[in-house]
Amino acid sequence: MKIGLIHVFYTYDKEKNMRPFPFGIGYIASYIMQKGHRVEILDLNTTYLKKQEIIPALKKMNCDIFGISSLSGGYTYTKNLIDIIKQYLGTPVIVGGPLATHSAEIVLKNTKADICVIGLGEETTYGIMENLQDLKDVPGIFYKTKTGQIIKNEPAPLASLDKLPWPAYEIMSMEDYIWCGASPDMDSKRKFKKGMRIGQMITGRGCPMGCNFCSKVMGRHFMLRSIDNLIEEIKYLIKTHKINGISFRDELYLVDKKRAYELASRLKSLNIIWMGQARVDKVDYELVKHMKKCGCTSLGFGIESGSLKMLKLMNKGQTKEQIERAVKICQKLDMDMKVQLIMGYPGENRETISETVGLFKRLGHPGRRFHLVTPLPGSTLYEDVISKGIIKDEEQYLHALSRRDSGFSKGLPLVNLTQFSDQELYKLKLDTESKMQQNYQAYLYKHPLIMIKYLRDKLLYHIDGRQLLFNPFLIIHKLAKKIGLLNDKQRENIEQPQEQKSSLKIEYFDIS
Numbered sequence: 001m002k003i004g005l006i007h008v009f010y011t012y013d014k015e016k017n018m019r020p021f022p023f024g025i026g027y028i029a030s031y032i033m034q035k036g037h038r039v040e041i042l043d044l045n046t047t048y049l050k051k052q053e054i055i056p057a058l059k060k061m062n063c064d065i066f067g068i069s070s071l072s073g074g075y076t077y078t079k080n081l082i083d084i085i086k087q088y089l090g091t092p093v094i095v096g097g098p099l100a101t102h103s104a105e106i107v108l109k110n111t112k113a114d115i116c117v118i119g120l121g122e123e124t125t126y127g128i129m130e131n132l133q134d135l136k137d138v139p140g141i142f143y144k145t146k147t148g149q150i151i152k153n154e155p156a157p158l159a160s161l162d163k164l165p166w167p168a169y170e171i172m173s174m175e176d177y178i179w180c181g182a183s184p185d186m187d188s189k190r191k192f193k194k195g196m197r198i199g200q201m202i203t204g205r206g207c208p209m210g211c212n213f214c215s216k217v218m219g220r221h222f223m224l225r226s227i228d229n230l231i232e233e234i235k236y237l238i239k240t241h242k243i244n245g246i247s248f249r250d251e252l253y254l255v256d257k258k259r260a261y262e263l264a265s266r267l268k269s270l271n272i273i274w275m276g277q278a279r280v281d282k283v284d285y286e287l288v289k290h291m292k293k294c295g296c297t298s299l300g301f302g303i304e305s306g307s308l309k310m311l312k313l314m315n316k317g318q319t320k321e322q323i324e325r326a327v328k329i330c331q332k333l334d335m336d337m338k339v340q341l342i343m344g345y346p347g348e349n350r351e352t353i354s355e356t357v358g359l360f361k362r363l364g365h366p367g368r369r370f371h372l373v374t375p376l377p378g379s380t381l382y383e384d385v386i387s388k389g390i391i392k393d394e395e396q397y398l399h400a401l402s403r404r405d406s407g408f409s410k411g412l413p414l415v416n417l418t419q420f421s422d423q424e425l426y427k428l429k430l431d432t433e434s435k436m437q438q439n440y441q442a443y444l445y446k447h448p449l450i451m452i453k454y455l456r457d458k459l460l461y462h463i464d465g466r467q468l469l470f471n472p473f474l475i476i477h478k479l480a481k482k483i484g485l486l487n488d489k490q491r492e493n494i495e496q497p498q499e500q501k502s503s504l505k506i507e508y509f510d511i512s
């Protein structure tokens with residue numbers, strides 16, 4: 001049997017130099033191939049096919065069944081894609097990933113999908129392919145019978161990660177996923193110079209923490225791969241795909257200090273750079289120093305807020321002191337930090353926001369853009385919002401999440417859980433980001449050595465041979481923008497919200 005695995009389209013930014021490796025379908029593909037079935041992958045994030053191109057591409061794949069991988073925010077696109085598959089090919093369709101895991105009934109009721117996979121997909125997809133005529137004994141799925149009845153099977157047991165084969169690199173268009181230059185999202189810009197070839201990997205699955213806003217396919221379960229297995233895979237990527245850096249894409253790479261220490265030591269001998277997601281309560285001076293010595297160039301921290309009240313409400317499990325300590329350690333060791341902040345969690349007010357601003361001011365850190373809180377299916381926050389009746393129609397909400405500007409970092413909040421109006425909250429976000437930037441500028445003026453280092457980093461990042469030769473003003477302009485001198489101009493360019501209440505307004509993502 002042949003399965004076509006599709007990673008749905010989610011970005012309109014072709015230039016964005018950071019194409020995510022579709023781990024979900026990559027892992028499923030290798031497992032299925034190992035079991036003797038055939039697989040073809042279609043990643044719509046790298047192919048950017050238009051509707052008229054998708055139909056012939058799907059036909060050419062000549063598959064007996066299709067599997068679609070989607071986050072919750074890919075609902076509209078997935079629904080449209082299933083319509084196309086059903087109309088032109090008529091094969092069974094499986095949906096997997098966060099969308100299917102957290103919203104299976106909605107997907108089965110409102111789309112033409114036949115099966116939703118809940119949680120991990122390797123063994124389950126194989127089970128489906130082997131038992132397509134009678135799915136009643138396949139664990140880990142919800143499915144629709146011919147009469148439209150929805151059947152919910154038992155959950156599937158968790159697999160051992162080391163027993164799973166690596167992603168099916170051999171059938172994937174690997175050059176699409178190797179970052180060749182600086183990623184606009186990364187703070188470790190200095191190290192991400194042109195010529196770098198950064199690969200992507202995951203060292204485990206899941207996260208044991210219980211932050212209320214976080215949506216997780218495996219709940220609080222987590223599983224880690226052995227270090228031997230990881231090192232083998234990295235060696236393969238170095239040898240076969242000439243990578244010289246790795247971005248660990250786990251939810252929480254630094255989940256265990258001892259393991260992080262050991263993995264760092266092993267990575268050192270491979271002479272590559274690497275980066276991953278940590279938590280402020282998991283780092284200490286010695287560990288960060290060791291990681292840096294072993295090639296780590298950047299750590300991501302979900303700081304979320306500088307207010308203890310908010311951290312508690314979010315069930316973040318970290319304190320202000322831990323945040324301060326982690327930031328200071330990284331500053332002292334010159335370790336780049338990618339800091340994530342959120343605004344608008346229930347309970348947020350002007351006081352909690354100014355606590356966050358104050359914390360970053362004290363630390364002499366620029367902070368970063370805030371994401372407006374968006375309840376995601378699969379999170380405790382989403383359950384709360386549903387139980388309070390704030391979201392009335394979950395299917396419409398999935399469509400709203402599928403909007404390009406669905407509140408994450410641009411535009412008005414999708415669901416406003418604060419005392420502010422939508423516009424006030426949005427303005428507060430812009431003003432706070434601007435205030436933090438100003439505070440950081442003031443800090444730089446008072447610390448000339450840090451200012452010089454900061455400018456050096458920005459310059460190194462922005463220097464590109466062509467720009468220097470042909471347009472030195474462009475570099476000066478970019479630099480000025482970066483350090484905030486063009487702040488007002490920048491803000492003028494930000495699209496201002498037009499409506500007072502645009503929450504849940506639908507603008508469908510279409511396949512066109």
Ligand code: B12
Pocket residue numbers: 005010011020021022023024025027028066067068069070071072073074094095096097098099102117119120121122125202205206213214215216217249250251371376377378408409
């Ligand atoms: C890497 C990553 C990204 C990458 C790539 C995302 C992508 N589309 O692949 C980038 C950085 C681009 C990204 C962006 C975003 N992300 Co993200 N991201 C992740 C992260 C850290 C890893 C995903 C991953 O590869 N996991 C490893 C693989 C093996 O697991 P998996 O994908 O779950 O796949 C397994 C099962 O789900 C299932 N499965 C998956 N696909 C399929 C398909 C079929 C047919 C079947 C049968 C089964 C199946 O089987 C797989 C193997 O067991 C996850 C957290 C996490 N660890 O899952 C968040 C996560 C997926 N991201 C999330 C979010 C919210 C976002 C953003 C909206 C963030 C933002 N504010 O902008 C954007 C959305 C982009 C978009 N519009 O789709 C949420 C999704 C929640 C939800 N309910 O949808 C997660 C879960 C983080 C979180 N805890 O909140 N993200």
Ligand code: SF4
Pocket residue numbers: 207208209210211214215251252279302
């Ligand atoms: S936000 Fe980070 S630490 Fe918290 S549960 Fe999600 S992945 Fe884990």
